[in-house]
Amino acid sequence: MEIGTKCLQEGWKPANGEARQVPICQSTTFKYDSSEEMGQLFDLEKDGYFYSRLANPTCDAVAAKICALEGGEAGILTASGMAANFLAVFNICEAGDHILASSAVYGGTFNLFGTTMKKMGIDCTFFDQKDPVEKIEQYFRPNTKCVFGETITNPTVSVFDIEKFADMAHRHGVPLIVDNTFATPVNCRPFEWGADIVTHSTTKYMEGHAATIGGCIVDSGNFDWMAHADKYPGLTTPDESYHGIVYAQRFGKKAYITKIDAQLMRDLGPCQSPQNAFYLNLGLESLEVRMQRHCRNALAVAEYLQANEKVAWVRFSDLPQDPCHELQQKYLPNGSCGVLSFGLKGGRAKAIPFMDSLKLISIVTHVADSRTCLLNPASHTHRQMTDEQLLAAGIAPDLIRLSVGLENVKDIIADLAQALDKI
Ligand SMILES: *Cc1c(COP(=O)(O)O)cnc(C)c1O
Numbered sequence: 001m002e003i004g005t006k007c008l009q010e011g012w013k014p015a016n017g018e019a020r021q022v023p024i025c026q027s028t029t030f031k032y033d034s035s036e037e038m039g040q041l042f043d044l045e046k047d048g049y050f051y052s053r054l055a056n057p058t059c060d061a062v063a064a065k066i067c068a069l070e071g072g073e074a075g076i077l078t079a080s081g082m083a084a085n086f087l088a089v090f091n092i093c094e095a096g097d098h099i100l101a102s103s104a105v106y107g108g109t110f111n112l113f114g115t116t117m118k119k120m121g122i123d124c125t126f127f128d129q130k131d132p133v134e135k136i137e138q139y140f141r142p143n144t145k146c147v148f149g150e151t152i153t154n155p156t157v158s159v160f161d162i163e164k165f166a167d168m169a170h171r172h173g174v175p176l177i178v179d180n181t182f183a184t185p186v187n188c189r190p191f192e193w194g195a196d197i198v199t200h201s202t203t204k205y206m207e208g209h210a211a212t213i214g215g216c217i218v219d220s221g222n223f224d225w226m227a228h229a230d231k232y233p234g235l236t237t238p239d240e241s242y243h244g245i246v247y248a249q250r251f252g253k254k255a256y257i258t259k260i261d262a263q264l265m266r267d268l269g270p271c272q273s274p275q276n277a278f279y280l281n282l283g284l285e286s287l288e289v290r291m292q293r294h295c296r297n298a299l300a301v302a303e304y305l306q307a308n309e310k311v312a313w314v315r316f317s318d319l320p321q322d323p324c325h326e327l328q329q330k331y332l333p334n335g336s337c338g339v340l341s342f343g344l345k346g347g348r349a350k351a352i353p354f355m356d357s358l359k360l361i362s363i364v365t366h367v368a369d370s371r372t373c374l375l376n377p378a379s380h381t382h383r384q385m386t387d388e389q390l391l392a393a394g395i396a397p398d399l400i401r402l403s404v405g406l407e408n409v410k411d412i413i414a415d416l417a418q419a420l421d422k423i
Contacts (some may be wrong), residue, residue, distance in 0.1 A: 003069065003186055004288035011065030011281065021341035024278045025057045025082065026180050043243060044250075044262060054265055062281045066124050066206070066216045067184040069284075070198050073221025074257035076265075077214060077277055081181060081201020082136065083270035084215030085109050086117075088177050088199045089146060091260050092232055095121025100136070100291065101394050102129040102160065104153040106201075107382045110393065113148070126392070129153075129160060133168050140172045147174060151190060151318070151331070152182035153409055154367065155377050155401040156394045159327035166194030173231065175223040181205075182368060183325035183336040186291040196223040197256070204368035205337070208283040208290055212276040217260060221253030235259060241267075271398045290370070290406060295335030297412065298404040302340050304413050310350075310420050312398070338405070339367060343398040351400055351422050357419035360411055363404075372405035372412050 001009060012022035030049040032038045040046040051054055059077045067075035078084040089099060100111050103126035113124040125139045129149060147169040149160040162178060169176040175196035180188065184205045190198050200206060202214040225248040229236040235255055238244035242262055247255040265271055272280075295318070302316035316330035317336045327338050344350040355363055355374065364373045365381060375381060378390060378397040390397065404412060 006065070006068050007186075007287045008285050010068035012061040016123075022058055022249075022250055022278060022281055024274050025052075026274055028052050042256070044245065047108045051150035052274065053269055053271050054261060055078065056271075056274050056277075059272050059277045062272075062277040062284070063216060066185075066200065066202075066283065066286055068219050069189075069193050069287075070180070070188055070218045071185075071220075072198065074254045075216055075218040076257050076260055077216050077272035077280075079215065079270035079272055080213045081106075081127070081179075081199070081203055081215040082108050082112060084199040084201065084217050085148075086112055086180060087260050087264050087268070087270070088197055088217050089113075089122075089148065090118070090120075091256060091264060092234065093145045094234065095124050095265050096143060097121075098123045098125065098141050099146050099148060100125050100127060100139055100144060101148040102127060102153070104129055104156050105148065105150050105160055106154040106181075106392055107377070107385065107393075109148075109150075109179065110389075128392075129158065129165075133164060137168060137172070142151060144172065146177050148177045148179070149390070150179040150181070151188050152336055152339070153394075154182060154339070155300065155341055155381070155399065156318060157182075157315050157324075157336070157339055158394065159324040159331060159336065161327055162188075162193040162195055162331060164198075169196075170194070173228045183332060184287060184291055184337070187295070187332050187334055187336065190332075191220040191222070196220050202280050202283075205291060205294070205368075206287060206413055207280045208287065208368075208370055209279075210364075210366050210369040210371070211229070211283075212279045214272050214276055214280050217257065219254075219256045219376045221256075223256070225255060234263075239263060291335070291337070292404050294338030294368075294404060297406070297409045298338040298340055299335070300409045301402065301404050301412055301416070304416065305340075305342050308420060310345055310423065312343045312345045312347075314340065314342040337368065339401065339403050341399050343396055343399050343400065346422070346423070347398040348376065351398055352379075354419050354423050355400070355420045358415055360407070360415040361419075367401065367403040369403070370406045372403065372407055372415075374400055374401055374402045413414070 178190040317324035
């Protein structure tokens with residue numbers, strides 16, 4: 001099946017006489033006739049549902065769809081994109097470990113890795129993804145457990161050289177985790193380029209309508225945990241909190257996701273609700289159609305801004321002059337996403353009155369949804385970062401992040417034009 005067909009047909013597959021749309025299984029728990037059967041479920045000897053913190057049929061069907069879209073082996077929904085990134089890393093790390101992450105990752109992820117996980121004893125070295133690999137490789141330590149990057153960085157919209165960083169990670173015997181939120185599997189499937197694990201904030205394009213927060217983790221099943229058994233004791237030695245199960249032996253290619261579910265969901269609890277999974281699934285059905293329009297609109301807007309004399313610079317990798325254009329052509333040949341960034345001549349002082357003059361386009365924290373919106377990260381999402389950190393993350397103080405929606409592009413450009421006229 002082509003990707004657009006999978007968006008509609010994968011996941012929930014009704015049997016004869018069952019509901020066509022995925023049923024919302026709004027139940028905390030599930031009933032069994034014998035205590036024997038219930039016991040087998042708890043021992044992970046039998047497949048089945050018992051408590052929705054661990055698994056729910058609606059959430060599973062939607063996770064299966066995203067897994068199919070990414071071409072993965074197993075997937076799990078999470079309460080948010082942040083929960084996805086945290087669990088994806090914490091599943092293979094513990095106190096005393098170290099990770100490598102691109103310094104251009106989403107601000108929330110930057111804080112998670114740089115501050116919160118540090119308090120848990122997990123150290124992170126942020127690298128500049130533009131630096132040569134030989135330089136970045138020097139940051140590896142014997143206790144480094146993964147490399148983390150974003151296919152398209154939020155908010156600087158740079159393209160991550162997935163194949164290059166997958167090779168680097170594998171040379172050092174660790175997996176590459178890629179946050180594929182902005183690209184979505186419609187525009188890029190990181191597993192095809194060697195990434196091992198993919199995460200998503202489904203809050204963005206996947207759900208697509210600014211209605212629900214959610215996340216997802218998908219495992220390619222390709223990373224051989226047993227071949228690096230010393231590094232990943234959580235997967236390769238008995239889990240005493242789960243009857244001594246050795247996940248990598250018992251579950252093979254599904255080990256990584258099974259451990260997230262059986263151990264981390266059980267103990268930490270950031271599960272998705274079936275109601276919100278249903279909304280996410282509705283969004284996924286039209287993902288390909290929407291991504292095509294987001295990309296087309298964003299390219300037209302980028303070209304318009306670039307030609308406007310009041311605009312100092314535009315970053316959008318689909319533009320031939322963009323520093324990431326070559327990477328876009330390789331990884332995102334059908335278009336990157338609907339998000340671009342730009343700065344005005346006169347900088348931040350002009351950005352504020354410009355933004356306040358917009359009528360159709362709204363100032364919201366959100367990004368990558370159906371309605372065009374924008375913000376100035378230095379004044380909004382990233383205001384907790386120092387100027388030094390902002391610059392290290394490549395975020396100019398004048399950067400305006402514009403998320404181009406699904407409206408008719410003539411109306412989007414007309415609104416930009418009238419606001420630019422006012423400054
Ligand atoms: C928004 C976002 C997140 C966090 O997702 P939430 O659903 O808001 O928790 C993580 N990564 C990227 C790239 C994002 O854009």
